[in-house]
Amino acid sequence: LGNMFADAALRLLKESNIPKSSIHLVSSHGQTISGHPHWELGELSVIAHRTGLTVAGDFRPADVAAGGNGTPCTCTYDTVMLRPQPGGKWRIAINVGGTSSVTFLPPWPEAGSPDVALPLGLDPGLGVFFMDLTARAIDASLEYDAGGDMARAAQIHHDLVEEWLTYKYYQQQSLPIGVGPDDFPETLWQEWRTGAHGKGVSDRDLLASLTELTARQIARASARFGGDGVMRGGVHDVILRGGVCANSFFVERLRWNMEQELKVEIGKVKTLSEIGLDEESWETAMYAMLGFLCVHGIYNFQPSCTGASSPVVGGKVAPGVNFHTLMNSVAEETGTVPPLSIVSSAASRAVKRIAFPETELLALPRFTIGFVQLPSDLPLDCEAGPLLTQIPGVKWRFQKMDFMQGGEENPELICSQVFCEQADRGAISNAAACFFPRGKGSFGAVDALGLACTSMALVLSPARVHTELARGYPASSAQTDMATAVRTALRELWTRTKQDKQSPPPPLKLAVLTPYVAEVHEQALEFVRSTGSEVVQIVAQRSLNLETDSLVSSVSPRCISQCARALATEAAETLGAPPDVVFVSCSAFHSTGPGFIDSVEQCLEEDLSSTPGPAVLTSNQALMWHLLRNCSGGAVEERELRAVAAMGASSPGCEPGFSAEKRREVENIWARVGEV
Numbered sequence: 219l220g221n222m223f224a225d226a227a228l229r230l231l232k233e234s235n236i237p238k239s240s241i242h243l244v245s246s247h248g249q250t251i252s253g254h255p256h257w258e259l260g261e262l263s264v265i266a267h268r269t270g271l272t273v274a275g276d277f278r279p280a281d282v283a284a285g286g287n288g289t290p291c292t293c294t295y296d297t298v299m300l301r302p303q304p305g306g307k308w309r310i311a312i313n314v315g316g317t318s319s320v321t322f323l324p325p326w327p328e329a330g331s332p333d334v335a336l337p338l339g340l341d342p343g344l345g346v347f348f349m350d351l352t353a354r355a356i357d358a359s360l361e362y363d364a365g366g367d368m369a370r371a372a373q374i375h376h377d378l379v380e381e382w383l384t385y386k387y388y389q390q391q392s393l394p395i396g397v398g399p400d401d402f403p404e405t406l407w408q409e410w411r412t413g414a415h416g417k418g419v420s421d422r423d424l425l426a427s428l429t430e431l432t433a434r435q436i437a438r439a440s441a442r443f444g445g446d447g448v449m450r451g452g453v454h455d456v457i458l459r460g461g462v463c464a465n466s467f468f469v470e471r472l473r474w475n476m477e478q479e480l481k482v483e484i485g486k487v488k489t490l491s492e493i494g495l496d497e498e499s500w501e502t503a504m505y506a507m508l509g510f511l512c513v514h515g516i517y518n519f520q521p522s523c524t525g526a527s528s529p530v531v532g533g534k535v536a537p538g539v540n541f542h543t544l545m546n547s548v549a550e551e552t553g554t555v556p557p558l559s560i561v562s563s564a565a566s567r568a569v570k571r572i573a574f575p576e577t578e579l580l581a582l583p584r585f586t587i588g589f590v591q592l593p594s595d596l597p598l599d600c601e602a603g604p605l606l607t608q609i610p611g612v613k614w615r616f617q618k619m620d621f622m623q624g625g626e627e628n629p630e631l632i633c634s635q636v637f638c639e640q641a642d643r644g645a646i647s648n649a650a651a652c653f654f655p656r657g658k659g660s661f662g663a664v665d666a667l668g669l670a671c672t673s674m675a676l677v678l679s680p681a682r683v684h685t686e687l688a689r690g691y692p693a694s695s696a697q698t699d700m701a702t703a704v705r706t707a708l709r710e711l712w713t714r715t716k717q718d719k720q721s722p723p724p725p726l727k728l729a730v731l732t733p734y735v736a737e738v739h740e741q742a743l744e745f746v747r748s749t750g751s752e753v754v755q756i757v758a759q760r761s762l763n764l765e766t767d768s769l770v771s772s773v774s775p776r777c778i779s780q781c782a783r784a785l786a787t788e789a790a791e792t793l794g795a796p797p798d799v800v801f802v803s804c805s806a807f808h809s810t811g812p813g814f815i816d817s818v819e820q821c822l823e824e825d826l827s828s829t830p831g832p833a834v835l836t837s838n839q840a841l842m843w844h845l846l847r848n849c850s851g852g853a854v855e856e857r858e859l860r861a862v863a864a865m866g867a868s869s870p871g872c873e874p875g876f877s878a879e880k881r882r883e884v885e886n887i888w889a890r891v892g893e894v
Contacts, residue, residue, distance in 0.1 A: 219248070219249055219259050219260040219261065220260050220261035220262070220263070220264025220265055220268075221264055221268065222260075223246055223248075223260050223264075223265050224264060224265045224267075224268035224269055225268075227244055227265065227268075227269050227271075228268065228269060238269070238270065238271065241271055241540075242271075242272070242540070242543075242544050242547065243271065243272055243273070243274060243509055243510070243513060243544060244265055244266075244269060244271045244272070244273040244274070244509075244538075245273075245274050245275065245505050245506045245508060245509025245510070245512075246260055246262060246265055246273055246274070246275035246505075246509075247260075247275065247277070247505045247508075248260035248275055248276060250398070250399075252398055252400070255278070255282045255286075255287045255289075255396060256278045256282070256287060256288035256289045256396060256398070257278070257279070257288075258275075258276065258278065260275065262274075262275045262276060262534060262535075262536035263536045265536065266536040266537065266538040267538075269538065270538050270539040270540070271538040271539070271540055272513075272535060272536065272537050272538040272540055272541045272544050273535070273536045273538065274508075274509035274512045274513055274533050274534070274535050274536075275509070275533060275534065275536075276533060276534045277291065277508045277509075277512065277518065277519075277532040277533040278291065278532060279532070280519070280530040280531065280532035280533065281519040281521075281524050281526050281530050281532050283530070284521070284526035284527050284528050284530050285525065285526050285527040286395075286519065286521060286524035286525045286526030286527075286530075287395045287396035287524055287525055288396070288519075288532075289319070289341065289395060289396050289397075289524060290313075290319040290320075290321065290339040290340070290341060290395070290523055290524070291504070291508065291518075291519065291524075291532075292311070292313055292319055292321055292339070292504060293321050293337055293339040293519075293520040293522075293523035293524070294504070294507065294508065294511070294518050294519060294520055295500070295503070295504035295507055296311045296321040296323055296337065297321075297323065297337050297520060298507065299495065299500075300321075300323055300457060300493075301323045301324070301325070301326055301337070302323060302324075302325040302326070302454055303325060303326060304325055304326045304327060304328045305325060305328065306325040306454050307325065307452055307453055307454035308322060308323060308324050308325070308444075308452050308453050308454060309322075309323040309453070309454050309455055309456075309457065310322055310323070310440060310444070310453060310455075310456045310457070310476075311323060311456075311457045311459070312436060312456065312457065312458050312459065312472075313459045313460055314345045314346060314432070314436075314458065314459070314460040314462040314468075315345045315346065315460050315461075316345045316346065316347040316399075317341060317343065317344060317345045317347065317397045317398075317401075317402065318341065318342045318343060318344065318345045318397075318432065318435075318436055319339065319340070319341050319342075319397075320339065320340055320341075320342060320436060320439065320440060320444075321337055321338070321339045321523065322337060322338040322339070322440070322444045322445070323337050324336070324337065325454075336520070336522035337520055337522055337523055338443070338444065338445065338522055338523060339395070339520065339522075339523030339524070340394050340395060340439055340443050340523075341394055341395055341396060341397035342394065342397075342435045342436045342438075342439035342440075343387050343388060343394070343397055343401070343402065343432075343435045343439075344402055344428075344431065344432050344435065345432065345460070345462070346362065346432070346460075346461070346462055347402060347407075348402065348407045348410070348428045348431075348432075349362065349363060349369075349425060349428050349429055349432065350362045350363075351404065351407050352407075352411070352421055352424050352425040352428055353368065353425060355411070355421050356368065356421045356422060356425065362461070362465075363425060363429075363465065363467075364464070364465075365464060365465060365466055365467075366429065366465035366466050366467030366468050366469075367467070368422055368425055368426075369422075369425045369426040369429045369465075369467045369468075370426075370466075370467040371422070372420070372422040372423045372425060372426035373423045373426060374423075374426045374427050374429075374430045375414070375417075375419055375423055375426075375427045376427075376430070378414060378417070378419065378427050379427055379430050379431050379434060382410060382431050383431070383434070383435065383438070385406075387401050387402070388435060388438075394439065394443070395523075395524060395525050410424075411424060414427070426467075429465075429467060429468050429471060430471055430475075432468065433468060433471040433472040433474075433475045434471075434475045436472065436475070436476075437472070437475035437476045437478065437479040437480070438475075438479055440476065440479065440480060441479035441480055444480075452482070453480060453482050453484070455484070455486075455488055456472075456473070456476060456484055456487045456488065457487075457488050457489070457490065457493065458472065458487050458488070458489060459489070459490055459497070459500060463489050463497070469487050472487055473486070473487050508532065508533065509533065511531070512531060512532065512533030512535065513533075513535060513544065513548055514548055515531055515772070516531065516772055516774075517529040517530065517531055517768075517769075517772055518530075518531060518532050518533070519532050528630070528766070528768065529768070529769070529772075584610075584611035584612065585611075585612065585613070585665040585666070585849050586612075586613040586614065586615060586663065586664045586665055587606075587612070587613075587614050587615075587664060587665065587666045587667070587668070587842075587845040587846065587849060588614070588615045588616075588617065588650075588653050588664030588666070588667045588668070588691075589602070589614065589615070589616045589617070589668060589670040589841075590617055590619060590646060590649045590650055590667065590668070590669050590670060590687065591616060591617070591618050591619065591649075591670045591671065591805070592618070592619060592621070592670075592671050592674070592767055592805070592806070593618045593619055593620065593621050593630075594630055594767040594768050594771065594806070595618075595670065595671065595767060595771070595805055595806050596771050596806075597771060597805065597806060597807060597808045597809070597810070597811075597838070598616070598670055598805055598810070598838050599616060600808075600811070601808070601810045601811045601812075601838060602614055602616075602810075602838070602842060604811070604812045605810065605812070605842065606842065609846070612846070615653060615664060617649045617650070617652045617653060618649065619640065619645040619646060619648070619649040620645060620648065620649070621636075621640050621645060630766045630767055630768060631765055631766055632673050632733075632734055632735065632738055632764075632765060632766065632767060632770075633677075633735065633737065633738065633765075634677045634737065634738075637673070637674045637677040637678060638677065638678065641674075641678055641682065641686060644686075644690075646669060646683065646686035646687060646690065647686045647687070647689040647690030648690060649690065650667060650686070650687050650689075650690030650691040651690035651691060653667070653691055663693065664691070665696065665849040666696035666697070666698070666845045666846075666848050667687050667691055667696070667697050667698075667845075668697065668698045668699060668700070668703070668841050668844070668845050669683050669687065669698075669699040669700065670700060670805045670838070670841055671699075671700060671805050672700040672701055672704065672742070672803050672804055672805055672837040673734060673738045673741075673742070673803075673804065675699035675700050675701035675702070676701050676738065676741045676742055676745050677738065677741065680699050680701055680702045683699045684697050684698075684699070696845070696848035696849040698841070698844050698845060698848060699841075700805060700837045700838075700840065700841045701745055702844070703837075703840040703841045703843065703844035703845075704746070704801065704803070704835065704837060704840045705745070705746070705748070705749045706840070706844055707835055707839075707840040707843060707844065708726065708728070708746070708749050708753060708754055708799070708801075708835070709749060709750075709753055711726060711798075711799060711833060711835070712725070712726050712753045712754070715798070722752060725751060725752055725753055725754055725755040726753065726755065726798040726799050727755055727757045727789070727793065727795075727797040727798045727799075728746065728754045728755065728756050728757065728797060728798065728799050728800075728801055729756075729757060729758040729759070729782075729785045729786050729788075729789045729797045729799070729800045729801070729832070730742065730743060730746060730756055730758070730759040730760075730801050730803065731759075731760055731761075731778075731781055731782055731785050731800065731801070731802050731803065732759075732760075732761050732762070732803040732804060733761065733762040733763075733764045733769075733770040733803075733804050733806070733807060734761055734762075734763070734764070734803075734804070735761070735763055735764070735765055736761065736763065739759075739761040739763075742803055743759060746801070754799075757789045757792065757793055757797055758785050758786075758788050758789035758792065758797065759785075760781070760785050762781070767806045770804055770806035770807060771806045771807075771808070773807065773808070774808065775808045775809070775811055775814055778802060778807055778808065778809050779814070779817070779818050779821065782800050782802055782818055782822075782834065783818070783821055783822060783825055785800065786800050786822050786825065786826065786832055787825055787826065790826050796822070796826040796828045796831060796832050797832050798832060798833065799832055799833045799834075799835055800818075800822070800832050800833070800834050800835070801835045801836075802834065802835070802836045802837070803836075803837050804837055805837050805838055805841075807836070807837070807838075809836040809837075809838060809839075810836050810838040810839050810842075815834045815836065815839060818834050819831060819832070819833065819834050822834070
């Protein structure tokens, strides 16, 4: 199968006259062999070897591992491409191939709305498989009932349709997800056909009745499992995909059955081409989208559709000759530096040393800082290195906490119950104890230690965090946490605004952006206020209301930049003057990559026509700065600390003119970020 897919890819490039060098990625869905759960075959490494291109594929097992069925994956495409605009009604997207699937798409929420309805998906059952078998039984030269003319001229036997609807697949009490060839085998069609013949039903009438069955099962499943949003007038329109769109008889029966079951008038069943999308390529576009999201580390399955316990990045990657080029391209888009690009740079330097064997000595370590992290935190792993390497002699180490499942709550939720429960189990102290041996200066030891999680420090209190760190690693003389680091950094910024020695400076006007749910967001605001009313005044604040660390990590740097800029613009409109500081909270935000902070500050200057514009402070930046300051004993100079302000060329980009239209766009981002 891998060879067949490779042949197809190479043949497509040749026939399309597209140079292979212009292709970044091959996305291969594979050949489905099971529907319970979904599994596909088609070796990715064979495709990568034959084409020389990096291949992403085998998308569904990640969703299966999270308790889902790996289907319907159409929900991802539908959510991105077909979801209605805010203020509208629901849309139903139906896909009919050999089997059928349905996505129920709520409108995007209004800006700031706390109610966020999630898309739902199901697999009603049959598609055209039995219809096509019957068409070929009528006339062996036919592949299918083109246009539905044979079925239209025949009679529907409704008693047969209702009898078939008692089949076990249609009797499921829970959302039917994961229809496969084993659910509706050809032997079942033969059994139904024999039974129909026994009642005097001709093959032409059988075709008409099977056409009705496919339409009626979709309508009944929609009414039964679609929820309140699609019942009694809640549907804006119905989109139908697949070759069956050309079967006018099926389309008529589908519309009639949907109106009967949903109690709503559906003027017309639309096709993709009628809403501006290409009818023939949507499925390949969907699998291309899954591959694109996979290599970018973005969720590509909807757990509300597949039944998984959490969203996942589905897929595996088989590197091709262009792998490093692809990864560097991804790094430029996301603002992160992939570890492999660092490895390849080191390998290049090693080759040069072989050719020119002069001795090159690195700066001796001055001190080592340690980060204790949540198990799901990844941004700091990628972003700390490029910044800290700008200070010669600084080493760093990471240690993840082991969050054990035990209570009722998902251990990845950002909430008080989870953080208190895990701290009581020793998650912080156990992680800190892993920095061995404990002698200062020894291999594996750290000079300063910090908890790299703002929300956990807020919930537990800095005093509790420092106690836990000291219990696990008493050898460290310098300890801090993100909340303390942020408060210290804010006071430092306030002090630097002082104009004379006689009077204190006015409080900093602060805009606060967090990803947290309401409970933790409020704790963050209260902690910032505890810095002192003479130091800070919160003039604008916004939360993205994301429940888990993985969701926060999936927000792109560009999105964070746009949200920060919109918040600063909102504050400036309210105050009549720009805020002094924009604080972006949370270690799981990709907010400290090379060039990120400098770029956002530059954008804010242009947006607000203010020089200098607001300073940007992030949790990760504050923690690195505070750890360096605490443990250096003067060894790190002020000019070196500037590196931690995230200077560099790679950035999310500065777009001039933050218009009202752009503000509305970001309002939508605030409402829906993390869903896809």
